[in-house]
Amino acid sequence: xxxxxxxLVDKIIAHARKDHPDEAxxxxxxxxxxxxxxxxxxxxxxxRSPTFYEFDSQEQLRVWxxxxxxxEEPVVIYHSHTMTEAYPSRTDVSYANxxxxxxxxxxxxxxxxxxxxSYRILDGSVSEEPVDIVE
Amino acid sequence: MAxxxxxxxxxxxxxxxxxxxxxxxxxxxxxxKNLDAAHAGIGxxxxxxxxxxxxxxxxxxxxxxxxxxxGLETPVADGDTVTVLPAVAGGSx
Numbered sequence: 001x002x003x004x005x006x007x008l009v010d011k012i013i014a015h016a017r018k019d020h021p022d023e024a025x026x027x028x029x030x031x032x033x034x035x036x037x038x039x040x041x042x043x044x045x046x047x048r049s050p051t052f053y054e055f056d057s058q059e060q061l062r063v064w065x066x067x068x069x070x071x072e073e074p075v076v077i078y079h080s081h082t083m084t085e086a087y088p089s090r091t092d093v094s095y096a097n098x099x100x101x102x103x104x105x106x107x108x109x110x111x112x113x114x115x116x117x118s119y120r121i122l123d124g125s126v127s128e129e130p131v132d133i134v135e
Numbered sequence: 136m137a138x139x140x141x142x143x144x145x146x147x148x149x150x151x152x153x154x155x156x157x158x159x160x161x162x163x164x165x166x167x168k169n170l171d172a173a174h175a176g177i178g179x180x181x182x183x184x185x186x187x188x189x190x191x192x193x194x195x196x197x198x199x200x201x202x203x204x205x206g207l208e209t210p211v212a213d214g215d216t217v218t219v220l221p222a223v224a225g226g227s228x
Contacts, residue, residue, distance in 0.1 A: 023226065023227070025223070027223075043223075047224075047226075049226070050227075051226050051227045051228060052224070052225070052226035052227075053224060053225055053226060054222060054223070054224035055222065055223040055224070057193045057195075057200045057202070057220075057222065058199075058200060060193065060220060060222070060223060061193070061195050061198070061200070061218065061220065064220055073144075077223060079225055081227045082227070083227060084227045088225070089225065089226060089227055089228050090228065091224070091225050091226045091228060092225035092226065094225075095191055095221070095222065095223070095224045095225050096225070097143070097145045097221035097222075097223070098144065098145070098221075098223075099144060099145055100144065
């Protein structure tokens, strides 16, 4: 289950809408082992593509080091699909390498909904989980 | 010669759970061979079938991505920190 504040959900959605038609991506950091997303870190999509995203490698180093310094880990890794549903694709699954993270997907293919959904991806296997949005 | 190597969560099963290990070598390529000798199997996660650095694994010498330095030929020395981070990427397909 992903427990996340409404404020953070809105931030993810706003980022996805802003970057549309490119995929948006980012991280929400939280204290190690706490499973609580707290600190919103939107990332640049170095691929700048409507069908692919990739964190810029230097920016990723900076952010990962900062999390380490603050005893945080990536609790949520989010990205948007711009033309397809908010479900992990084959490439999403291949490159999911943070075993403790909740992989959040939104879709900007429709104007009136974002299909905000969350998944665990472990050893190549996807399982969707419920999302509890805390107001 | 001790080079500090920082290991991402997903590769810590090769290092018995260790976040930081030490290695030696005068180039990144040598360092990876040295690491694989001590932590069997880790080499395959960093190098592809043609012995090149995998596309979606980021390796840094101190603060810089080694892709900008010389790839596997990047010189490394005592006191350097090499960090490995799997790239965060994906797409609609």
